[in-house]
Each structure stands twice: as C-alpha cells, then as structure tokens.
Amino acid sequence: MSDIALKVSDFSQWVDVGNTVTLEANEASFELSHIQAAVAHLDVEVVSVRINRTGQYQAPVPAYFPPTDGTPPAPLISNLPDFCDVRLTKRDPAGHQVAFTVWLPMTWNRRFLGTGGGGNRSHHEWSYPEGIVRIMTMPIALRNGFATAATDAGYGDDPRFADWPLDEATNQLDWSLIENWLHRSKHDMAVIAKAVIGAAYGESPIYSYFQGTSGGGRDALAQVQQHPEDFDGIWASDPAINWTKLCAADLWPAMVMKESGNPLPPEKLRVFRRAVLEDFPWLDGSIDHHMAPMHPVQFDANKVVGTVTDVGPITERDAEVMNKIWTGPVNRVGKSLWFGLRPGTESWGDNLVQFGIASTKEVNGVLEPEPFVMAVSYFKTWIFRDPNWDWKTLDTETYLDLFEKGVSEFSSRIDTNKTDLSAFSALSHKLLLTQGAADGAIFPDGVVEYYKVLVQENGGLDTTKDFLRFFLSPGDYHSSLEKGPGINVAEGMTALMRWVEEGEAPDSIQISAIDPQSGQVRYIRSLSSIEAMG
Structure with a gap:
C-alpha cells in the first residue's frame, strides 16, 4: 500500500502533502561540503546550496529567448514551499560545462521527479500556464512534495534557440553536445540528483519518476530506451521522436x-x-x-x-x-x-x-x-x-x-525510436505514452506507428500491457488542453503513480477541455487506453 495521498485538487496538484508520509529535512545536511562529498565520485562540482523560505523564485531570463520589449519573459514564481536550491556542474567528454539544478523540499514526499525539455532544448522554461499546458516544471513538482531536477545539457547559455548543434567556427556538428541532448545529460541528472537526495535526506527516493512533453516527451522515451534503470515510472507526452x-x-x-x-x-x-x-x-x-x-x-x-x-x-x-x-x-x-x-x-x-x-x-x-x-x-x-x-x-x-x-x-x-524495451520491462518499470490526435506540431501518426511496432516487437499486447499504456486523445492539441480534451498533468501523474506504487494499471484516465481565455473547464470525461479498447 502506498504511503502517499494522491488526490487531484487542480490540474497541476495531485499529491496531498499534508496527508502523505513525509520526511522533514535536517538543515545541517544541506551544507555545501556535505553534498560535495556525496557527489565527488561523479566528477561533479557543487556551485551553490541555498535554502529558500520566501515562497518565491525569480526565474532567470533565458539566454535563447531575449526580451523584445524590455520586459524579461521570466516570471516571479510564487506559492512555493520551503526548499533547498542546489546548483552543480560537470564537464562532458569534450569539456563543455553542463549545469544541473536540484530542488529539495524541506517537507519531502520521499520521491524524485525529473523534468524534460522542449524542442531541442534540454531545459524548459520555469513556468507555463499551469493547467492548460501539459508540461512538468520544477515548481509544479516541488509543490507536490517531490525532490526535482533539471539540466541545460551544456548549451543553456547559447542564445541560438535551435541552432546550437552547429559549431559556427568550424561549420561542424558538435556531437558531444548532441549526445548530451539525446540522453547523456538526463541520465547524469538522474544519477546526480539521487546522490544529492541521499546526502540531503539520509535516504534514497523510494520511487523515481520522469515526465516530459514534446521535446521532453522525446527525453522521456530516450530514458526508457537508453537508461531504463533511472526511473520507475515515465510519462512521455506528445513525444518528438523520429527526429529526422x-x-x-x-x-x-x-x-x-x-x-x-x-x-x-x-x-x-x-x-x-x-x-x-x-x-x-x-x-x-x-x-x-x-x-x-x-x-x-x-x-x-x-x-x-x-x-x-x-x-x-x-x-x-x-x-x-x-x-x-x-x-x-x-x-x-x-x-x-x-x-x-x-x-x-x-x-x-x-x-x-x-x-x-x-x-x-x-x-x-x-x-x-x-x-x-x-x-x-x-x-x-x-x-x-x-x-x-x-x-x-x-x-x-x-x-x-x-x-x-x-x-x-x-x-x-538521433531519432529516439528504438523499440526493444526488454530491459525496461524486465525491471517492471512503467511507461505512460500519450498523444494528442489533433497535434499540429508532432504528427500523431508517427507516434501511432511507433506504438504499433513497439507492441509487435515486444511480444504483443499480452506482454506490453505489463509495462505500457497508450492513450490517444481525439481533438487534443500539442501539449495543451486549449483545443480538445486531453490529459492534464495531475491526472496523468496520478495514473502513473498508482500503476507504479499500487499495481493499478490505468485502463482509463480523465480528460479535460479548457477555455484558454478564461481558464474554465468546458467539459470532462473518461478516455480509455488503446489496450483497454482492444
């Protein structure tokens, strides 16, 4: 029986932290030297460790999205619980400095939730219209009691939004940065974050999760395919696979x-x-x-x-x-x-x-x-x-x-379309794969094709149903609920966590359609998984 209280109260809140068995952090464990000792074997440098009790976080201006009107596109994020903000760096094989951020709530639900990127960036913006956009951010994870992490994969300061793979000095592709983006830095993020968590709380997370959409959905499937040991449950939403x-x-x-x-x-x-x-x-x-x-x-x-x-x-x-x-x-x-x-x-x-x-x-x-x-x-x-x-x-x-x-x-x-998931399945880890059928950026039929081949090459539905559920939402737009009904962050994470921790496979998930102007819910209903439809 799970020791976490799962209760959807809005589209981005699904953990009732007050009724969950939590661990209260000991501030003495947040000393920089203590955390540095815990990650030294990973060739990681701890840059800073700061406790934040203000309830707020001023997000930085993205280097690749400069303001056009003098107003930084970086919000002051509010309604945050007390937490410790840990910043770390590590050099990749080519010498690029990769940045990692780990947030540790003072009241911890004893779980880790990793975040994905967007487009071909490894780190999403810090905040999106919550409830409408299907993106896991660090603030959302923190409010639900998770320790959480993100990484810039070594090119976070590059002002070129999508052109960073090209070294303009040589007109050659930077394959070390590309490998960081493809899978290496997200794997490093998981390993580093778990080491920091162990040092800070005196125990490892009892479960680890990952959620990403679009480019972050590609990140999610890259973890399933390349590093199946990193996360117990993964949600890949509208994944940007088949990149070429x-x-x-x-x-x-x-x-x-x-x-x-x-x-x-x-x-x-x-x-x-x-x-x-x-x-x-x-x-x-x-x-x-x-x-x-x-x-x-x-x-x-x-x-x-x-x-x-x-x-x-x-x-x-x-x-x-x-x-x-x-x-x-x-x-x-x-x-x-x-x-x-x-x-x-x-x-x-x-x-x-x-x-x-x-x-x-x-x-x-x-x-x-x-x-x-x-x-x-x-x-x-x-x-x-x-x-x-x-x-x-x-x-x-x-x-x-x-x-x-x-x-x-x-x-x-680079296509992230490997279908041999036997290593992931053998670990009894779970994959929630979701796609909007009216996606105007990621062709839904590419994800449908991947799913069909995946099922066929992994022994058919009788085998894949043990580790995979696929949901295809009619009218659902790209990574948001603004067009038709889709799975919101809270419902999707609740379904995934109940599957991982209680063995309750999600044969259906509640979907919602929202008026993007007013934020009001237009209608709600249940969506069956492809597996449940037969």
Whole structure:
C-alpha cells in the first residue's frame, strides 16, 4: 500500500502533502561540503546550496529567448514551499560545462521527479500556464512534495534557440553536445540528483519518476530506451521522436505553399477545417466517439471549392495545396516519406503560441509562408551546416532528396525510436505514452506507428500491457488542453503513480477541455487506453 495521498485538487496538484508520509529535512545536511562529498565520485562540482523560505523564485531570463520589449519573459514564481536550491556542474567528454539544478523540499514526499525539455532544448522554461499546458516544471513538482531536477545539457547559455548543434567556427556538428541532448545529460541528472537526495535526506527516493512533453516527451522515451534503470515510472507526452523525419516533414506545408505560389491565409485554412469537422464532428473531441483515432480521416479538399471566405472563394489551387499538406511529402516514385497534417487539425496560429507548421505572414503587403522554426533549423544546422542558409532557396526536388539524405545519415543516431524495451520491462518499470490526435506540431501518426511496432516487437499486447499504456486523445492539441480534451498533468501523474506504487494499471484516465481565455473547464470525461479498447 502506498504511503502517499494522491488526490487531484487542480490540474497541476495531485499529491496531498499534508496527508502523505513525509520526511522533514535536517538543515545541517544541506551544507555545501556535505553534498560535495556525496557527489565527488561523479566528477561533479557543487556551485551553490541555498535554502529558500520566501515562497518565491525569480526565474532567470533565458539566454535563447531575449526580451523584445524590455520586459524579461521570466516570471516571479510564487506559492512555493520551503526548499533547498542546489546548483552543480560537470564537464562532458569534450569539456563543455553542463549545469544541473536540484530542488529539495524541506517537507519531502520521499520521491524524485525529473523534468524534460522542449524542442531541442534540454531545459524548459520555469513556468507555463499551469493547467492548460501539459508540461512538468520544477515548481509544479516541488509543490507536490517531490525532490526535482533539471539540466541545460551544456548549451543553456547559447542564445541560438535551435541552432546550437552547429559549431559556427568550424561549420561542424558538435556531437558531444548532441549526445548530451539525446540522453547523456538526463541520465547524469538522474544519477546526480539521487546522490544529492541521499546526502540531503539520509535516504534514497523510494520511487523515481520522469515526465516530459514534446521535446521532453522525446527525453522521456530516450530514458526508457537508453537508461531504463533511472526511473520507475515515465510519462512521455506528445513525444518528438523520429527526429529526422519529423523536422523535415514540418517544413512540408511551407514548401507546398511556396512552390505553388499560393500561400493559404488563416481564413481559408479555417474553412477547410470546418468542412472536415462537419463531416467528422467527433474529430475535435467534443463528441465521445468511443473509438480510438488511430488513423486520419479521408477528406478531399476539392469538396470545399467555391466556398466563400472573407479573402475570396476557395479555389481548385487552394484545394490542391491543402490536399498536399494533408498527404505529406512523397518522393519521385510515389513513396511516402512521412505523414502530413491530419485533416481537421489546426496548425496556423489559432493557438496559445500563435504559430504552426502551416503559418503564413504578410511581408510588404504580400502573403508568404512562414515555416516552423525547428524545421528551418534542422536543414540549416544538420543538412547544410550553414547559419546563413535561406529556406526559400530550396526547391521541391532538392527538398525531397535532402529529406532522404538526412534520414539516411542521422536517423540511427538521433531519432529516439528504438523499440526493444526488454530491459525496461524486465525491471517492471512503467511507461505512460500519450498523444494528442489533433497535434499540429508532432504528427500523431508517427507516434501511432511507433506504438504499433513497439507492441509487435515486444511480444504483443499480452506482454506490453505489463509495462505500457497508450492513450490517444481525439481533438487534443500539442501539449495543451486549449483545443480538445486531453490529459492534464495531475491526472496523468496520478495514473502513473498508482500503476507504479499500487499495481493499478490505468485502463482509463480523465480528460479535460479548457477555455484558454478564461481558464474554465468546458467539459470532462473518461478516455480509455488503446489496450483497454482492444
């Protein structure tokens, strides 16, 4: 029987710390010299140890996201319990200094919760709109009584958001930093954090968990695949796996619009989406369809030709562009290189980040496609290794050739799609894999395909159900609840922890849809796992 009180009180609070068996920290154990002695064998230097009883933390301004209006995009985080803030560094094999942060609550639930990154950054922002965004941050973990940790993987001070893999002095890829990002630094984070926890509290965590979404979901699966011993329970949400295909395919909508000379404005994209939802009203998640959306629906954009919009009628050229975006990139012999956007998916800016892979913008009064930053960065840094490369110089034939070249050259090293999870399974560790079926950044079909192959190569559902549950949420957008119903942080972590600690496998999880403007819940219902659906 678990000694922790799991009770969801809001979308980011699931541990009732007051009714949990906790350990009160002894401040004498927080001496820098004491913690340094505990991590010395790991070639780690303790930079600082500070007890914070203010209830607040001023998040630093990210080096890679400089303010544009003089106001730092770094909030003052409040409502924090008393904790000890430990900062450490370690050199990677190439000499890069990797930073680690470990937060230790004064009232500890005797568990460790590691955090993931986003995009190809190893450390997420310190705070997001809690309840709406499906991201585990250190403040959320701390409020739930966990010891928690994060790492910058050695490039936290690089102001280039996504281009950091390229050493611009040599125009070569920095493979040591890349290995840090892929898996090494998250593994080091787990090992270092557990050593710090043992020194600070006099005992190791009884359970260790990891949660990440998007790039952090990729981090989560990298831990499962490369370091299965690190965490008892892992939640990989909307994981950015199949990196070479994902990033290359993310450029496809912009390429289609550029090459056709016909960028689609949001007004027309909304009409296409509405038409799909009229035929398939359950796609946005507002209707319980009682079926898993394992495949995209079939819809011909030509059905919409002639529909009047505020910027003119839908034309045959518009429909051709839309159909190509939905189909995804196809090579000269008709082979699909990767998936396209699912029909009915929003990905042009009607969202919290006001952007998507099918976005456009006006430049000097002319509408132009605006490609996704991660896609442009992939070609710039990995393929061309030229920081000044301009995506507009790319034509369709060259794009298709380079798509396959990138997969051939890098897939085996960076795609994080290993399906042999026998080592993870043998440890009786648990994996919660979740994906929004209306994700406009991570193609859901890539994750569905990974799941199918994983099940097949691990002995079928009778075997994988012992360590894996997969949830696919209709209408659920990328890592947030703003579009359709999805799994919030608290419900997902509760399901994972009950599975790990009480043996209660999650055959269903409560999902919620939120109004992003008011924060009010629009509706709540239960979502069955793919395994439970049979």
